[in-house]
Amino acid sequence: MKRSLEDVVQVMESSHKGLNSYYRVALDNLDAALAFLKQEGARVATITGKDARDHLEVLYHFAVSAELHTVIVDLPYDAPSVPTITNHFVAAVLYERELIGLLGINVIGIPDSRPLELPPKYTDPTPPLRRV
Amino acid sequence: MIASIVVALVYAFVAALLLQGIRRIVVAHSQFRKGPSIFQAFYDFFKLMGKESLTPNVTSPLLFNLAPILSVASMLFAALVIPLAASASAVGAGDLILVIYLLAIPPIALILGGSASGSPYGAIGAAREVALLIAYETPFIVAMVTVALAAGSFQLTTISATAWITVLPLAAIAAIWTLPAAAAVQPFDIAEAETEIVSGPYVEYSGPNLALLQLGQWLKTFLYASLIAVVFFGTTIYHFEPVINLIIQFAIIALLVSVFIAFWQATTARTRVTRVLRYYWTIPTMLAIADLILYLAGVRYMHFLFGWAGL
Amino acid sequence: MTVAEVNDRGFAKLKVPIGPSHPALEEPARFLFDVEGEKVVDVDYEIGYNHRSIERLCQERPMPKIVYLVERICGICSHAHPLNHVERVEDIADIEVPERAKYIRTIYAELERIHSHMLWAGIAGEEIGYHTLFMYTWREREKVMDLFEMLSGNRVMHGCNQIGGVKWNISDEQARSALGVLGYLDTAADKITKSVLKDSSIAERCKGVGCLSKEDAIRLGAVGPNARASGVAEDTRVMCKYAAYGDFDLEPQIAKDGDVVAQALVRLAELKQSIGLTKELIENLPDGPIQVEYGEIPPGRSVGRVEAPRGELIHYTETNGTRFFERIKIRSPTLANIPSYVPKFIGCQVADIPIIAASIDPCFSCTDRMTVIKDGKRKIVSAQELKTGRI
Numbered sequence: 001m002k003r004s005l006e007d008v009v010q011v012m013e014s015s016h017k018g019l020n021s022y023y024r025v026a027l028d029n030l031d032a033a034l035a036f037l038k039q040e041g042a043r044v045a046t047i048t049g050k051d052a053r054d055h056l057e058v059l060y061h062f063a064v065s066a067e068l069h070t071v072i073v074d075l076p077y078d079a080p081s082v083p084t085i086t087n088h089f090v091a092a093v094l095y096e097r098e099l100i101g102l103l104g105i106n107v108i109g110i111p112d113s114r115p116l117e118l119p120p121k122y123t124d125p126t127p128p129l130r131r132v
Numbered sequence: 133m134i135a136s137i138v139v140a141l142v143y144a145f146v147a148a149l150l151l152q153g154i155r156r157i158v159v160a161h162s163q164f165r166k167g168p169s170i171f172q173a174f175y176d177f178f179k180l181m182g183k184e185s186l187t188p189n190v191t192s193p194l195l196f197n198l199a200p201i202l203s204v205a206s207m208l209f210a211a212l213v214i215p216l217a218a219s220a221s222a223v224g225a226g227d228l229i230l231v232i233y234l235l236a237i238p239p240i241a242l243i244l245g246g247s248a249s250g251s252p253y254g255a256i257g258a259a260r261e262v263a264l265l266i267a268y269e270t271p272f273i274v275a276m277v278t279v280a281l282a283a284g285s286f287q288l289t290t291i292s293a294t295a296w297i298t299v300l301p302l303a304a305i306a307a308i309w310t311l312p313a314a315a316a317v318q319p320f321d322i323a324e325a326e327t328e329i330v331s332g333p334y335v336e337y338s339g340p341n342l343a344l345l346q347l348g349q350w351l352k353t354f355l356y357a358s359l360i361a362v363v364f365f366g367t368t369i370y371h372f373e374p375v376i377n378l379i380i381q382f383a384i385i386a387l388l389v390s391v392f393i394a395f396w397q398a399t400t401a402r403t404r405v406t407r408v409l410r411y412y413w414t415i416p417t418m419l420a421i422a423d424l425i426l427y428l429a430g431v432r433y434m435h436f437l438f439g440w441a442g443l
Numbered sequence: 444m445t446v447a448e449v450n451d452r453g454f455a456k457l458k459v460p461i462g463p464s465h466p467a468l469e470e471p472a473r474f475l476f477d478v479e480g481e482k483v484v485d486v487d488y489e490i491g492y493n494h495r496s497i498e499r500l501c502q503e504r505p506m507p508k509i510v511y512l513v514e515r516i517c518g519i520c521s522h523a524h525p526l527n528h529v530e531r532v533e534d535i536a537d538i539e540v541p542e543r544a545k546y547i548r549t550i551y552a553e554l555e556r557i558h559s560h561m562l563w564a565g566i567a568g569e570e571i572g573y574h575t576l577f578m579y580t581w582r583e584r585e586k587v588m589d590l591f592e593m594l595s596g597n598r599v600m601h602g603c604n605q606i607g608g609v610k611w612n613i614s615d616e617q618a619r620s621a622l623g624v625l626g627y628l629d630t631a632a633d634k635i636t637k638s639v640l641k642d643s644s645i646a647e648r649c650k651g652v653g654c655l656s657k658e659d660a661i662r663l664g665a666v667g668p669n670a671r672a673s674g675v676a677e678d679t680r681v682m683c684k685y686a687a688y689g690d691f692d693l694e695p696q697i698a699k700d701g702d703v704v705a706q707a708l709v710r711l712a713e714l715k716q717s718i719g720l721t722k723e724l725i726e727n728l729p730d731g732p733i734q735v736e737y738g739e740i741p742p743g744r745s746v747g748r749v750e751a752p753r754g755e756l757i758h759y760t761e762t763n764g765t766r767f768f769e770r771i772k773i774r775s776p777t778l779a780n781i782p783s784y785v786p787k788f789i790g791c792q793v794a795d796i797p798i799i800a801a802s803i804d805p806c807f808s809c810t811d812r813m814t815v816i817k818d819g820k821r822k823i824v825s826a827q828e829l830k831t832g833r834i
Contacts, residue, residue, distance in 0.1 A: 018534070019683070020746055043664060045748070046774035048759050059772075061746055061759065066682045068746050070759075091664025094778060117491035129499060163578035252457045256481075256793060259455075318572050319644060325572060328797055329459075330466060401644040402572025404794045405481065 001040045001064050005071070008036045024072040027082065033071050037062050038088045042069065047095035049103040051131045056080050056103060060092075081106035102129040133223070137212060139374070140222035144211035147382050148347070148354035149173035154386050155317075155394045162398035173350065180343035188336045190250040199245030200341045203348025206237035210355050215288050215362055217370050217381035226288035228280055231359060232273060235314075238352040239265045242323065245345065246333025257332020260405045261323040267408045268313035268320075271416035275303035278424040279363055288362065295366035299434050300427065304364045306420035308392055310412065311360070315353040315389070317397040322405050353393075357385045454480030459793065463492050467570060467797035470807040474800070478793055486788040490781070493808045501771040506532075506740065509768060510604060516773070517808045518599045519562065522548075522555045523751035524758075524773070525604040530685060531760035532606050535743035542687075543731040544608035546724055549687040551594075551603055552749075553721040557628065558587040559752030560714040563804050564635055567707065570797035571648040576638065583631040590624050593617060608734030618725050625722050632718055636711045640704075649703035653787040653799035656701060663782040667754020668709045669803045673701035679750035690727075691720060703802045710804075739764075751776055753804050777806045 005023050006014055009032045012024045025033050042062040050057040056075040061068055075082060082099075084107050085092050094116060099105045101115025104127035115122070153170035160167025169175070187193045213226040213234070239261055246258030278300055283291040297304040313320040324332040337345055361384050370377035403411070426433060450456050457478045463471035471492035477485035497516060501509055514525045526548055533540060561584040568576030588598040595601035595611045603609050613621075639645060655665065660673040670677065678695035680688045696712040698705035744761040754776030763769040780803045787799050 017745075022744070043661070045755075045757050046759070046772065046779075048770065048772040050761070050770045050772075059759065061757065063748070066684075068748070068757075070746060089664075090662050091779070091782060094782065095774070128496070131502075159574075163575050164582055165578060252459045252478075255455065255457065256459070256478075318574070321572065322794070325794070328467065328794055398575045400573065401568070401576075401642070401648055402794075403644065403647065404792065406792070407647070 001042075001067065001069070003040075005033060005036060005069065009033045019067045020070070021067065022070045022072060024074070027073050027075075030071065030073055030083065030085075034060075034085055034088045037064070037069065037071075040064055044085070044089040044092045044095070047092060047099060049099045049105060049129065051103065051129060053131060056105065058082055058099060058105065060085065075105065079106065080104070081108055083108045084110040086110060101127065103127050104130065136222040140211050140216055141208060143216060143378055144208070144351060144354065145347075147378075147385070148350045149177065150382075151354050151357075151386060151389055152350050155315075155389055155397075158390045158394035159398045162395065177343050177347060180338075180346075181340050183339040185337075185339035185341040188250055190248055190336075192248050195244050195248040196336075197341060199241040199248070200337070200344035200348065202244075203238040203241035204344045204351065206234045206241075207348055207351035207355060210234040211351070213288070214355060214358055215292055215367055216358060217367065217377040218374065219292065219367050219370070220289050228276060228286045228288055228291060228363075231288065231355075232276060235352060235356055235359070236265065236269060238348040241348060242333045242345070245337065246323075249333065249336035251335055253329040253331070253335045254333050256329050257323050257325075257335070260325075260329075261333065263405050264313060264316075264320060264323055264408055267412040268310040271306040271412055271420045272310045272314075274417060274420035274424060275300075275307040276363065278303045278420060278427060281424070282427055292362050292367040295364065295368065297364040298438070299432070300364075300423045301434065302419045302423040302426075304360075306416045306423075307360050307364065308388065309416045309419075311357060311388065311392045312396050313408070313412070314356040315393045316349065317393055319396070319400040319403040320408065321402060322408065325402055353389070354385070357388050361385050361388060450479045452480075454482075461796060461800070467800055468805075469566060469801075470805070472805070472807050474796075476788070476793070476796065481792045481794065483788055483791050483793065483796065486785065488781070488784065490807060498771060498773065501768055503767070505766045506768065509771070510606070511602070513771075513773075514600055514602065514604075516775070517806055519559050519806060520555070520751045520753065520756070520775075521599045522551045522601060522603065523749050523756050526552060526686070527747065527749040527756055527758040528760065528771070529604045529606050530749070531745040531747055531758050532740060532762075534745035534747065535760065535762055536606075536737060536740045538607050538735060538737045540608055541732045541735060542729045543612075544733045545687040546728050547609045547611075547613060547733065548604060550613070550721055550724045550728075551601060552686065553717045553724065554587060554591060556717045556752045557714055557721070558584050558591075559804075560710045560717075561587070561635070563710055563801070564639065564707070566801050567649075567703070567798060568639075568645075570801045571645065573642075573645065576645075579638075580635055583628065583635070586624050586628060586631075590621055593620060605734065606740075607737045608732070610734075612733050613725070613728065618728065621725055622722060625718055625725075629715070629718050632711070632714050636715070639707055639711065646704065648795075649707065649798060651700075652703045652795045653791060653802050654700065654702045655783055655787055659786050660701065660783060663786075664779050665754075665783040665803075666779045667750070667752075667776045667804075668696075668706060668713065669754060669780045669783060671695055671697045672705040672709045674699050677755075679748045679755045683748055685747070685749060687724065691723065693720070703798055706802045706804075742769075753777055753806055754780060775806065777803070780805070 009025060009029045014023045042064045045061040045063040048059040058073050060071045082105060084096060093112060096107045096110050097116035100107055100113060101118040152173040157167040157170060187196055190196055210231055212222045213231055215221040215226060243258045243261050246254040279291060279296045280286045282299060316323060324334055365384060459476045459478050462468050462473040473489040475487040476483050500512060510525050510528060513528045514521050516524045561580050565577040565580035591598050594613060594617060595603050603611050655673045657674040660670045660675050674697055676695045676697050681693050681695055696709050696716060698708045740762050742762050742764040746759040748755050748757045756776055757774045759772040761769040791799060
């Protein structure tokens with residue numbers, strides 16, 4: 001990338017190692033970060049949802065040729081919700097549906113909100129990847 | 133008469149199943165494999181006869197169960213009418229038009245059964261079988277009618293007195309060209325394309341129903357090839373003992389099948405149903421029509437080319 | 444299901460299910476096609492039949508077991524997954540793997556690519572009804588499987604990758620034997636390529652079928668040979684230079700049209716390239732140890748990619764200093780390629796469905812790893828919904 005994400009958006013913490021860069025941003029700055037990455041020619045590689053024991057995390061992994069830039073947002077356990085990134089990155093729709101199904105994160109504005117790979121009458125209130 | 137009927141039926145049954153074994157072995161050897169036993173079709177048939185026939189919950193169980201019986205009955209009748217390796221057929225006389233109609237009944241049974249099976253695979257398979265039938269019957273019928281015209285009669289005993297390939301080779305080529313489609317193998321196994329529509333019309337059949345439906349198809353392949361052998365190669369060479377005659381005729385048919393069905397099957401992919409009509413209605417039909425027109429115009433080109441050989 | 448509806452041109456409107464159990468599919472997935480006559484107008488699909496809750500298990504099993512668990516995600520990519528996994532752990536713990544081990548890993552990876560592309564050629568032939576091509580390519584593929592058995596004791600699931608190196612060394616005799624097999628495979632690959640590209644019945648079934656434009660490939664996130672067949676010149680081996688790829692000059696094999704013939708061109712070209720590359724790797728195998736000692740795995744995280752035979756495979760691994768992993772996320776190439784099914788299927792004929800389904804080389808085993816399914820009901824994802832995910 002020609003410029004760093006830190007120059008464009010306020011980043012709470014960041015770390016770099018080799019070709020990997022990690023940026024933790026506040027939920028409000030997510031959109032700006034995405035717009036910047038899209039401009040730099042990034043494509044979404046995958047989205048990881050994580051149960052970090054006292055909060056949830058969503059890690060968006062973007063590939064910019066050989067580099068992998070990860071944007072991390074923190075979400076609370078109760079009613080976690082995050083806006084969709086399909087406005088910028090169409091290919092992310094399946095990855096966001098995994099977040100819905102496996103971690104119970106509400107993705108706002110996603111065109112298809114059905115959980116991926118879960119049966120239609122899944123009645124267990126705890127999503128599968130949360131630590132119980 | 134009874135004896136010849138029984139012999140004809142048994143011969144048709146055994147020969148049709150053996151032919152499938154031969155075909156599979158030739159295909160297997162083209163693919164660096166050994167292939168199944170030559171009696172594999174027998175094992176399949178008798179195994180299926182011992183299983184249970186299930187009728188799915190369809191609107192017309194009658195049609196569903198009638199189709200296999202129709203298929204086999206028409207073919208057994210055809211076996212009595214075609215002069216298999218003799219100057220007369222098992223029931224004495226035989227009519228070409230009758231045989232052509234009978235040979236069209238197994239595909240129609242397949243269409244009926246596929247439509248009545250209540251499955252989308254069956255419906256698509258039936259539709260494809262319709263297209264295939266119209267496609268390959270056209271050059272076949274034109275070729276056969278040309279031969280009947282040249283022989284002056286539709287009686288098979290009269291027709292088979294001459295080896296018509298020596299007079300109407302283009303019609304022979306057109307008829308032999310339709311063999312793989314009649315046998316429903318690659319490139320024309322589109323009605324029962326396993327990877328596309330599971331088994332097409334066969335998909336809901338099981339047990340004796342399936343055995344009979346398949347038997348009808350196998351008999352049709354054998355009798356179709358027999359008809360071509362009898363019409364175009366004649367029965368004049370069969371002046372030995374009846375058993376030897378049958379073996380010679382079977383050898384000719386096996387050769388036809390191996391080269392024009394099995395070898396072709398091993399070396400092509402399945403074609404598309406939209407292309408089959410165009411495929412058969414162009415060159416094969418034109419060849420058959422060409423021979424028809426030439427014959428009607430009195431041009432005996434084979435006599436002209438090879439008259440010195442005393443044909 | 445009765446044919447009750449007819450469209451305005453008189454063609455029957457049918458819903459044709461393909462799967463989960465169907466001869467056209469290697470692995471279970473469910474497609475529901477809206478068909479009018481022989482033309483597909485819409486496609487619904489559903490994945491998830493091969494769930495084994497692997498990501499959840501990765502959090503609950505101790506670290507040494509995870510290499511084996513990850514290996515069993517898929518039989519055909521059984522080297523790419525553990526390769527990526529151990530590379531992530533080595534990245535977190537700063538373990539420097541010896542050169543010989545890197546070369547051996549690369550040799551296995553390339554052999555896997557060879558056998559996978561031959562498998563694909565056979566399956567593609569089978570889908571269009573060309574059984575002879577299937578028999579022929581799989582016969583040659585057996586030579587590769589015998590080679591694997593000689594090197595590691597197994598045809599698939601070699602158990603070769605370990606954190607810090609590899610388990611099985613390649614002796615001189617094995618190397619000589621392997622070079623002989625590769626020489627034979629070179630000729631076989633030429634024959635396969637010639638017979639696929641020059642056959643008129645294959646061309647009739649595959650040309651112009653299942654086209655994916657370059658813009659759609661990039662927008663829908665297609666990866667691997669699927670994307671390269673549409674002209675996207677990205678190959679993770681060339682871009683990221685992991686394992687021993689940095690020592691070799693590779694070029695991504697691309698084709699322009701994006702149809703099934705282009706997919707075949709790309710995979711067959713990669714087959715030839717891999718055979719040549721494996722020969723070079725074996726000839727230049729450096730001496731040295733194949734394993735280093737390492738201590739505790741510190742807390743940390745790593746994300747990285749590997750070029751599996753089907754495309755870009757990405758692992759995100761996070762450790763927390765205990766003997767369990769904090770999180771492992773695996774995104775296999777087929778999941779990234781699934782959205783590209785939609786433009787490929789719409790407008791094709793029913794006869795083209797199997798070959799298009801096989802053309803992206805789907806591996807649903809790799810794709811459905813994640814959820815614990817509590818009851819047997821499945822759900823359909825509609826193409827309409829996928830389509831409205833676009834701008």
